[in-house]
Amino acid sequence: MTSPVPILSPDELLDAFATPWGLDAYSHAVGHACLLLDLSRPLAAGREEDAVRALMGLPCPTLGLGALPQVPQPHGLLAALDVVLINQDELPGMLRNIQAHPLAAATLVQLLRHNSRASIEDGLLAESLAYAMLQGSQEFRHFLAGRGTPIRNDDEYPLLITRLGNILDITLNRPEKRNAYSAAMRDALYEALSFLAADSSLERAEVRGEGGCFCIGGDLEEFGLSTDTAQAHLIRMSRPVGLMISQLADRIEFHVHRACIGSGIELPAFAKRVTATADTFFQLPEITMGLIPGAGGTVSILRRIGRQRMAQWALSARRIKAATALEWGLIDAVV
Template structure:
């Protein structure tokens, strides 16, 4: 069965796919359909401020629009809507699950939101959409240096952690996850409670999860438990105001999901933030559905996750995805 066929079958069940609603000054009262990704669109006029909870995304043609709107230049709005529509048509299950998870995440505590995300992610590993992506993108076998994935420098002034897989733009593999979790545990329970700084070696902070490991777990239930028990994003969040992440270059998937959990996120001008998981038939699985909405709200987080469009530093700063942009290393 094709992905288009899956979408058609879901529609037959009583409502799935994408719904785009043009809004005037007042948002209409919508019938709740849990399988539908719903976008509210504002054009050339006063934007409604009430009745917006029924929408998963809110797009408009005013680049200065306040939260929860995604404000785009008028000539970019039509293209952005078309991009979202293509994503939903190509991966209807993943797009819908992303919207469903994001509707719930802010009503949960941070740790509970991580559990919800992991359950949904594990389920999608068995989905037709992910299996189709994995078949079209087979994993590669590579030889790599046997180097520590995370470097630790502990001084009286700070604990400095550096992601250390620069040859792969710090792609986040299981070994890096485990080493980072251990390093963050060390920092969290340090008797002096020093500041913690997390950065990345090489050209990027992190290009996200190692694609060659996606779907490698033989037991998706066990994989869920591993994500729950060995979660760097949970530890970053637990460090509270002690932790700063310095992000540069590619901050893709896990590279922004982790960073967004820090109390302070500093970006370099060339940084770019991107959530590509829905294109693979998945949702963000490194904590992004918990960390990112707590910075920018669920509507803008849904735009990032479902559209797959990159966010550059100026927009990231305006939205609150980053705390500041530094002009020099």
Template sequence: MNYQTVKVAKESATLSITLNRPQIGNAFNTVMRDELFSVFGLIEWDTEIHSVLLYGSGKNFCTGADLTEFGTSPSLIQAREIRKQRDLWTLMMKCPVPIISAIQGKCIGSGVEIALLSDIRIASEDAEFMLPEPSLGLIPAAGGTQTVPRTVNLGHAFELLLTGKTISSNVAHGMGLVSRVVNITNLTKEASEITNYINKTPRHYLSLLKELICAQWTGRSHHI
């Protein structure tokens, strides 16, 4: 299937998804949302897939929401209904296989929130992270107020969410936002090595393990 804003490739048991709007820093728009929703919706049914690898095309991972779309929805009610119907964030959170994000360059706003819906994040030395919503008078719309405190301690979460300041990959690593920092030339290789280890594990075990790990946040422990 051909997409406008993402590239998708299946290599062995790994599904590689590349955010593909490099001319504008892979800015997240409604077309990208719908295409990612379609791709992640297929993962549940393709049992050959054991891992997902998420990249950004060009120099950046994702520079945040496409601001040219702000205020273009016909109505707030309609926008809310569309978000419910195409709830990408919940779909990613419930993805039955591990998601690994390989982050380079700028990772801003929606980019941070997409990365935080991944299970493992590695970053290049040049990566920068920022949640700019406070300076815009906005609240992170893709679950950042939930996923940031789940990922880092509460003090770091407040700092990231309230100040909107930019942090380096090394600072992000110190906070626990990413699990490792690598040279940009090794980013793809390091990410692929992680998926190679994961792909050796049966898919049903990966799904169960993810559910057990996430049970403390999803409230689903009583089903396990």
């Protein structure tokens, strides 16, 4: 049974880390799966730099729980945390996810720390490597064990592509699968975007989804097909759809509706403009599978909504509505 995670004050954090082995208690390998910091208790003067160093060095999620702004904390301390929770309603769900999937949770926050300082290219490389690592983890194998035998879905027309004057209309075309993002769809989308890149007479591409929703994320029927995770990494890097969208961001618009899960928001977030219908919802459920966002979301969504908000959202795996997504900057308009 998982032991309760103690809640430390900022000064108790530094006292705990005063010895070389202080960090040991906050790694799932030997101790707690996360650190909880009580922001209602002040940090003593002159200790901010040490606190920041301690937090940034932890190999686990760091969550600040607070009564801000009643007790002001140094900016550096707050910025170093992975999540700052003023309202703690989400805390129980986040702790359940972190403790059930500590490897995925730790990988997520470490990757977001890295990608907040990285270029798009370096961030995508780091994400793919981290994703490949988790594909070989016990957490992901446990998820796969509860599913049937994986199958490859080679749809003949996973996309519908039409040129309308100087507009390239791209439609995700797997409505019977709620436009689940398959390998075939990825390859077709990469080819369509390559065509846009090569044809300067095209003003822009507009991407939408056929049927009842835009995209429910990666095709779960294909999860587990790739047993060689190194090869899977190389395939992702040879078909970098997210990178292509980022390079063509000014010429691509996404118009999404209803369910936008996982890659269904990770890829649109690279574009300069994303619109959503009022009944759209967004979700990053990967932690519940022992994974992290793997279609570029730790780069694209991070750049739209910031590191701490993304960490909080991804660790909670909760759905958000279009109005919230607009407030955050995840999308650009509700239509």
